[in-house]
Amino acid sequence: MDLQPKNLTKKKQTIVFFLGALSLFCIITLDYIASKQRQSSYFFRSSLSQPKTSPSTSISPSLADVILSTLFRLGVPKDAVQSHLDNQNTLHVLVNLPAREYSQLAPSLKKQLASQTYGSPLIEKHQLGTTSYHLWNITRDQNKAVILFQSPLRLLRSEKTLSPSLTQIKRQNKVAIIIDDMGNSLKAIDSICRLGYPVTIAILPHSQFAQETAQLAHQYGLEVLLHLPLEPLPGNNNFHGNSPSSSMSMINSQMATPEIVAFINDCLQNIPYAIGVNNHQGSLITSNPRLMTIILQEIKKRGLIFIDSRTTNQSVAYQIAKSLNIPTSYRKIFLDNEVSSPKIKEQFIKLLQRARHDGWAVAIGHPWEETLLILKEYQDLFSDYDCQPVPVSEIVPQSPSD
Template sequence: MAIIIDDMGTSLEALQQVLDLGQPVTISILPLSPYAEETARIAHENGLEVMLHLPGESLNHQEGNNSTAGLIRSGMKEEEVRSLVEEALSRIPYVEGVNNHMGSKITQEEPVMRPILDILKSHDLYFIDSRTTAETIAFDLARKMGLRTAYRNIFLDSSVGVDFSKKKITDLFRLSQKTGKAIGIGHPFPETLQALRENIQLLKKFKVTPVFASQIIPD
């Protein structure tokens, strides 16, 4: 079972709370966040796995700010897409994989996803499809292109609240126990981090072993 914490790089305090969990959590860092490089360095020095949280255009403008600098958009020329991905990767050291931030629009579009995935493959990076839409083609395309890839099974905080997240974390443990592997994605909300702290003790009960995202992906 792997837990990924998205939207990292905006708070070093949140990073410390993730470190304090004492578990192999994977952190996914926004490339233009104020503490992106420092977050990656501290996480790496403390044994955590680092991902790039690559911003992509969403279908629902309320999902996030589609005017964000560095956002990969539908209809972009291939050269521009490639340039944005390379720039994002250059901002974060120790990256081992990538997942999409928002991206419910572009993850449905092969002309946009193919150059993204091509660059990730050239850097020998894995790809996690965050599945921000049920219509995503990203995981299937990545697999066809020969990348190490997987997809998110459960969002831990699609509704923000300690009790909600504790239930979702338990669901993740149960799914992992049943299927042998599962990926959960959460965010550095105080409620999510509290729920993780309180539910860590259930790992032994469910006989679940937490691992980094890279360790759950088939070769």
């Protein structure tokens, strides 16, 4: 009888402990729920008051930021700087700067690039006429930039920048020479600008120095064409030098009209000062009337001329351009299908003979050293054959239907 009250007391204690523990659990649970809902909380208040932290990351300034901020910090006026990011994420910067200021600025810019682990730029120096050019090529991982500094120099009286015999004396027979595949080096445009007579520059839109080449050509009064990459026939994709590496870098036969239009627009954005278009490769596309009509209608909308490179004798591009009333012409002579000086000279003479016979002729060459040397050393042949070198736009009105 004496044990019953003790057992009853233990049961009551157990029940009280259980209810207390349950109550505490409920309180903590409710407090946790409140903390998750960002309401007033006691037990979890300290964890909420601490903001979430992410692993520390050091984000270095972009290459564009480093270059432009350094230029402006060193006193280069903003209106002396033009910059553009192309579709391959390469930054192009054109800086107009007196030669003396460039000499003072260059070491500081090099130092700033090195401090941001971009290393030392590759620098080319060119002098064309009264202007000195310094081309900086900067590459690290996916960061690429091209800076072209141009500095006017004093013109010495003894300097000769033009050839009066070719630019002032007008002859009846006109010759237009187009140099294709430009934009991969400034050495070629340097040599062409020194020729002293008109040569038309056709620039590949995705070449490394496309914009800089167009800028220099324009400054020296040379006409610029977009060298539009078009799909060739199978097995015919090694036509001269700098071919697109894949079907994505050219207009191909599987593209829909909006894709073709977008590709042309993108290419033209990379070639400032373009007055027209000629085709790079394209034996498959230029023999397709439907695709050429799409391309030429877009060219017509922009008021550009079109030159058919005629990489195939099946091309219909010239005829369609004529039917659309686009100012147009076509290539008659390739100067350097065989890259040897004797062959190139032979083709150059054929060009002049053809122009003397027909009254006009368009030739296409490429920036091989041999080609540019022939154009320099044998320019007296123009007068021997009574021919006048002209920009290709001067040929367009003379080109008859054939």
